[in-house]
Amino acid sequence: MAGEQGTSTRWLSHDEQQAWRAYLRAHRELQVALDRDLHCFDISLPEYELLSMLSEQEGDRARMSVLADLVVQSRSRVTHTAKRLEARGWVRREPTPEDGRGVALALTPAGRRLIESAAPTHVHSVRDHFIDLLTPDQLCVLRDAFSQVRSHLVPGVQPEDEIA
Template structure:
């Protein structure tokens, strides 16, 4: 977008437009993350019959000791409750998870990883990590990967403060 074609910014301030190098880096980031996430989803579906979101639900449940409240799961995935409920319902039909009334207060609903879900995670994890390696980790040198990690940590630090429940970094 050029300065001439842009609508005036709020409060009469001109936007700080990206220079050509910044625009190129931004577009590479958007395309690269889209293609990477699509590849991960395609590989998981083809090899294990799982979507990337289903795999992430199994991971989150496993890392939480096997059980999370549905509201916590939705917040951690940055998805709407209805989307997570729909996905969990499919996973429940496949016996990967179970939903049950929360013993804490009786109002909430917990999602629990089943033995079959844990087994699926153990089966899918090795090929998933190979996809991650083949599609990102092994494509760049160590210094660039560490720089990418620093960049994304800065983004997370800025954005996660409004949603601390989404924090998964160790």
């Protein structure tokens, strides 16, 4: 367990350290590249991801808490992102009809048009900077490895949940 006192440290081997640093650097550089490729739409990668997840929900709307879980961000960060998107007319906040206490975010027609126009560029960017650089076997290994990591970090998540 991280941070336990009184245990000896299992330092990373040279190969483990190289793998860890390669992951960190590639992950960060990939995010920069994907973000850069969306600038022509005046949208950031986190904003695109939120709109994309919203566009996949029934009725183009979802509770803010559900969106936070889908994009793996804090609720406060999703709220700040939603404010920026709302100011641009791409989403609107609505009370949830289920209980009236929660807040849902709904994609506006302008938001739908934006996500539909940006999606081909984003998919091309993902292919160009990630998918097409790897073999099908490498992609399967990555999927399995990161599904395992996520199921460790998020109690109750099963590796097959990653596909949805």
